[in-house]
Amino acid sequence: MGRVVVVIPTYNEAETIIDVVKNVLESMSMSGIDCHVLVIDDNSPDGTARIVSKLAEETGRVSLIVRPRRMGLGSAYIDGFRYVIEKMDAVDVVVEMDADGSHDPKVLPQLVLPVLRGEFDVVVGSRYVGFGRWGNNASGRVIISKGANLLARLCTGVKARDLTSGYRAISTKILRRVIDVLKEASRGYTFQVESITEYSYSGARIREIPIIFLPRKKGRSKLGISEIFYFFLWNIKHFFTRRILMILKLNK
Numbered sequence: 734m735g736r737v738v739v740v741i742p743t744y745n746e747a748e749t750i751i752d753v754v755k756n757v758l759e760s761m762s763m764s765g766i767d768c769h770v771l772v773i774d775d776n777s778p779d780g781t782a783r784i785v786s787k788l789a790e791e792t793g794r795v796s797l798i799v800r801p802r803r804m805g806l807g808s809a810y811i812d813g814f815r816y817v818i819e820k821m822d823a824v825d826v827v828v829e830m831d832a833d834g835s836h837d838p839k840v841l842p843q844l845v846l847p848v849l850r851g852e853f854d855v856v857v858g859s860r861y862v863g864f865g866r867w868g869n870n871a872s873g874r875v876i877i878s879k880g881a882n883l884l885a886r887l888c889t890g891v892k893a894r895d896l897t898s899g900y901r902a903i904s905t906k907i908l909r910r911v912i913d914v915l916k917e918a919s920r921g922y923t924f925q926v927e928s929i930t931e932y933s934y935s936g937a938r939i940r941e942i943p944i945i946f947l948p949r950k951k952g953r954s955k956l957g958i959s960e961i962f963y964f965f966l967w968n969i970k971h972f973f974t975r976r977i978l979m980i981l982k983l984n985k
């Protein structure tokens with residue numbers, strides 16, 4: 734079976750990163766999947782990188798990239814994807830995952846296996862299909878998330894229900910196809926919608942499986958109001974610069 738790299742961006746996640754990485758490696762080895770973890774840390778003041786370096790020595794299955802300062806979630810993924818494509822050998826699947834315990838590592842094999850088997854190119858852990866849901870009562874966040882997904886679906890035309898989910902498996906074949914476009918993508922959280930839009934437009938077969946999005950275990954959220962504002966503007970701009978042209982072409 735092929736090889737998987739789980740990319741985890743971190744900014745001040747010292748309280749949760751050990752458990753997340755260990756549980757990822759355990760979950761994958763129990764399913765017999767060859768797995769490596771790549772952490773992209775933005776020089777977190779809480780010493781996340783020191784902890785990850787120790788994990789790298791202990792396990793031999795963890796790599797770390799430390800960047801000089803906080804540069805955004807999207808830019809961390811772009812650097813991580815480029816590293817996997819350019820510097821790591823024979824990787825078939827890349828996974829996106831948060832470092833705060835919100836994404837249950839037990840779900841990983843279900844995300845990864847359909848891509849490894851070649852049945853799908855992208856599998857998204859979705860809060861909005863089947864039994865998928867938010868695991869707490871953060872009703873304000875749920876409303877924002879549902880509104881964001883509705884807007885993104887209308888503006889991009891991508892059919893998936895959870896376009897903002899940060900728990901996904903992607904084939905490296907698709908990543909290679911879109912990496913040059915993604916280099917220009919949003920630096921922050923909007924990257925999630927922008928990237929799945931590029932996968933979809935480039936012909937990726939996308940599947941969603943239900944997940945329960947657990948409340949962050951410890952530490953603080955990095956999602957700010959400016960990110961939400963930028964997200965809104967990106968969608969409107971995308972609609973008027975790209976989507977509307979696609980609709981007009983299709984209707985000709």
Ligand SMILES: Nc1nc2c(ncn2[C@@H]2O[C@H](COP(=O)(O)OP(=O)(O)OP(=O)(O)O)[C@@H](O)[C@H]2O)c(=O)[nH]1
Pocket residue numbers: 741742743744745746773774775803804805806809830831832833835899949953954955956
């Ligand atoms: N390297 C890097 N990682 C980041 C940056 N911003 C966020 N992250 C990481 O991206 C992941 C998602 O961020 P969160 O703050 O959990 O965002 P969220 O899940 O929408 O918010 P909560 O529900 O409050 O946790 C976490 O692992 C963060 O540490 C950044 O600028 N650089």
Ligand SMILES: [Mg+2]
Pocket residue numbers: 831833835949
């Ligand atoms: Mg989180």
